[in-house]
Amino acid sequence: MLQPLLNSTTLPLLKQVAKFAERRQDVLAGNIANIDTPGYRMRDLPVGEFQDALQSAIAARRATPSAGLTSESLLLPASPTSSTELMQELFPDSLFRADSPREQDHITFQDANNRSVEHQFLMMTKNSLMQQFALEVMRGQFEQLQTVISERL
Amino acid sequence: MLRTLEISASGLAAQRLRMDTIAGNIAHSHTTMDETGKKSPFQRRMVVLQSQSPGETGHRGVGVSATVETDTATVPRKIHDPSHPHADADGYVTYPNINVITEFVNALEATRAYEANVSTMQVTRSMIDSTFRLIG
Numbered sequence: 001m002l003q004p005l006l007n008s009t010t011l012p013l014l015k016q017v018a019k020f021a022e023r024r025q026d027v028l029a030g031n032i033a034n035i036d037t038p039g040y041r042m043r044d045l046p047v048g049e050f051q052d053a054l055q056s057a058i059a060a061r062r063a064t065p066s067a068g069l070t071s072e073s074l075l076l077p078a079s080p081t082s083s084t085e086l087m088q089e090l091f092p093d094s095l096f097r098a099d100s101p102r103e104q105d106h107i108t109f110q111d112a113n114n115r116s117v118e119h120q121f122l123m124m125t126k127n128s129l130m131q132q133f134a135l136e137v138m139r140g141q142f143e144q145l146q147t148v149i150s151e152r153l
Numbered sequence: 154m155l156r157t158l159e160i161s162a163s164g165l166a167a168q169r170l171r172m173d174t175i176a177g178n179i180a181h182s183h184t185t186m187d188e189t190g191k192k193s194p195f196q197r198r199m200v201v202l203q204s205q206s207p208g209e210t211g212h213r214g215v216g217v218s219a220t221v222e223t224d225t226a227t228v229p230r231k232i233h234d235p236s237h238p239h240a241d242a243d244g245y246v247t248y249p250n251i252n253v254i255t256e257f258v259n260a261l262e263a264t265r266a267y268e269a270n271v272s273t274m275q276v277t278r279s280m281i282d283s284t285f286r287l288i289g
Contacts, residue, residue, distance in 0.1 A: 018284070023213065025277055026157045030204075030214025032273045033164030035266050036171075037202040037217055098213065117269055128276050135283045142287070 009141050013057055014134045016091050020050050021131030027098045028124045031115075038111035042120070043098045050095050057090045154284065156213075157277045163205065163216030164270035170219045171200040171263040175256050182251045185239040192239050195249040197224040224250060 006012075024045045034040040106114040147153060181195035198221050205216040227250035235244030 022154050022157075022280065022284075025154075025280060026160065026214040028214070029157045029160040029164075029273050029277060030216065032269050033160050033167070033217045034202070034204045034215065035164070035269060036168075036262070037204050040204050043214070117265075121269075121272065124273065124276050128280055131280050132283045135287055139287055 005145070010061075011138060011141060012087050013054065013061070014138045014141075016057075016087065017054065017134040018131055018138070020045065020091075020096060021127050021134065023096045024127050025124065025131075028120055028127065031120050032117070034113075035115050035117065036113075038113060040113050040115075042104045042106065042114055042116070044104060044123070045098050046095055050091075053091050053095060057087075060090070154277065154281050158274060160214050160216045161270045161274045161277065163218065164273075165267060167200070167202055167217045167219035168263045168267040168270065170221065172260065172267070174198045174200050174221055175260045175263065178249075178251050178256050179253055181249055182253050182256075184249060185237075185246060194229050194247045195251070197227060197249060197251045198222070199224050 024047070027043050027045055031040075031042045031044075104114060104116070104119070106116040106119065108114045178197055184195040185192065187193045187195070200219050201222050202217055202219050205218050229250045230248040231245045232248055233244055234240055234246045237246045240246045
């Protein structure tokens with residue numbers, strides 16, 4: 001029943017942002033763990049592609065505002081799959097995979113490792129801020145819903 | 154997310170093993186006899202790091218594994234000291250193939266790498282914390 005209510009906001013997009021940030025932290029932690037491993041190449045998720053996907057998802061959402069809440073859609077039995085499928089289409093699994101390691105443009109050391117601690121931590125900090133931003137906005141929306149449900153401020 | 158902590162933990166374990174090995178090398182930098190009492194200099198140990206096999210989660214981050222191996226490539230140091238009980242016929246004592254300066258530099262490197270893994274864990278923790286705050 002809540003599905004149309006939840007899907008009409010930016011929550012599905014924020015979920016993707018948080019998911020991406022968590023997956024990316026995983027890969028970046030792996031880079032730091034392998035900072036001294038000979039032959040290891042620094043990996044990353046396709047950040048640019050994800051941002052593009054996010055942008056087009058936002059654009060698609062703006063273009064069809066009626067896709068969300070109407071009084072009918074609230075009364076109709078929810079179709080929870082449609083939104084999940086749409087998200088699956090907009091954000092394919094390949095965006096969350098590091099199996100084609102992005103080559104990072106850093107000096108390769110004699111042991112064939114292209115480590116750069118500073119760069120890794122810079123990306124990690126940015127990534128963590130992005131995740132916290134997404135979660136804070138999500139929290140705000142949940143609080144709004146709570147207010148609506150309890151009908152008092 | 155909790156798996157991310159495990160990756161950092163593998164890095165911590167690997168760097169700690171390196172530190173252990175370095176400490177052993179420095180402690181044995183002048184050992185000329187093995188544990189059985191035989192006249193044989195200590196062999197330098199070194200840690201070999203390898204990224205863990207990605208397995209089915211190969212598209213995610215990978216941890217690191219470490220193994221201790223013996224350094225047989227570096228030649229032992231020979232110092233002329235005929236008064237030493239372990240000196241050979243020419244008066245040379247064979248000391249382990251350990252250069253204390255190299256060991257100290259490696260120790261610094263291991264310390265910094267350890268710290269980097271700890272910092273990563275702190276970032277991961279703050280991310281987990283903010284995820285949990287969504288619930289409460």
